[in-house]
Amino acid sequence: MLGPNGVGKTTLLKTIMGFIKPCSGSVLLDNKDLSGLPRKYTARHIGYVPQVTCHSFSFSIEEVVIMGRLPHLNAFSQPGNKDMLIVEDVLKKLNIEHMRKRFFSNLSGGEQQIVMIARALVQEPRLLIMDEPTSNLDFGNQIRILKIIKQLSQNGISILFTTHFPDQAFLCDAKVILFYKNTRPDIGDAANILSPVNLKRAYGIDIDIITKKNADGSITKTCVPLFGV
Numbered sequence: 001m002l003g004p005n006g007v008g009k010t011t012l013l014k015t016i017m018g019f020i021k022p023c024s025g026s027v028l029l030d031n032k033d034l035s036g037l038p039r040k041y042t043a044r045h046i047g048y049v050p051q052v053t054c055h056s057f058s059f060s061i062e063e064v065v066i067m068g069r070l071p072h073l074n075a076f077s078q079p080g081n082k083d084m085l086i087v088e089d090v091l092k093k094l095n096i097e098h099m100r101k102r103f104f105s106n107l108s109g110g111e112q113q114i115v116m117i118a119r120a121l122v123q124e125p126r127l128l129i130m131d132e133p134t135s136n137l138d139f140g141n142q143i144r145i146l147k148i149i150k151q152l153s154q155n156g157i158s159i160l161f162t163t164h165f166p167d168q169a170f171l172c173d174a175k176v177i178l179f180y181k182n183t184r185p186d187i188g189d190a191a192n193i194l195s196p197v198n199l200k201r202a203y204g205i206d207i208d209i210i211t212k213k214n215a216d217g218s219i220t221k222t223c224v225p226l227f228g229v
């Protein structure tokens with residue numbers, strides 16, 4: 001989901017998650033109205049990573065990530081071997097296994113963001129919803145998270161995320177919902193929707209789209225704003 005500030009991307013995600021009541025229409029999961037489903041059921045199927053705010057859990061990284069397994073545990077049961085293997089795998093994938101004992105509240109905003117993504121991944125959801133998952137991350141971590149997003153989607157997991165960087169839609173070869181201030185959004189493949197004309201309508205600036213052929217034959221598209229002199 002792409003679009004200008006304040007257009008309603010977060011509001012739509014919160015509505016899908018059931019935190020806000022829709023003004024009209026309904027949100028269905030497996031053809032059932034989400035608002036009537038038990039929270040635990042929803043949590044087994046949908047993972048949610050909210051926009052970064054300052055979280056102050058007094059737990060270690062490892063403990064915060066293990067909490068993502070809660071929807072799969074019975075009341076009063078402890079995480080078992082299978083749960084711990086999933087946690088290990090995700091800590092490694094996100095390159096945070098070496099800092100697992102650090103206190104979550106002492107982490108930087110970007111580090112906290114990676115841990116919150118890890119917590120959602122160990123939930124093993126069918127649908128992962130993330131609000132600006134890369135907003136606080138350094139360039140390397142942005143690309144690492146995008147690669148994971150692409151890999152998960154190739155493995156059949158649906159991922160819905162907001163971003164302010166149209167390039168990320170090209171990199172993930174994603175379907176795009178492009179919001180505008182006063183008209184209905186456009187929905188479709190990044191290659192079709194992210195044209196200079198549509199991007200100007202959304203963001204109010206001139207943008208060129210450059211196509212680069214890589215050494216391995218693949219194509220990378222990137223947005224270049226026309227900055228002027």
Ligand SMILES: Nc1ncnc2c1ncn2[C@@H]1O[C@H](COP(=O)(O)OP(=O)(O)OP(=O)(O)O)[C@@H](O)[C@H]1O
Pocket residue numbers: 003004005006007008009010011012
């Ligand atoms: N709790 C709230 N109460 C009233 N209005 C709100 C509330 N939260 C958001 N809004 C308003 O709803 C509109 C949409 O906000 P929203 O956060 O969904 O936009 P967004 O597209 O996610 O923006 P951004 O890209 O800046 O994160 C904004 O005008 C915002 O001021």
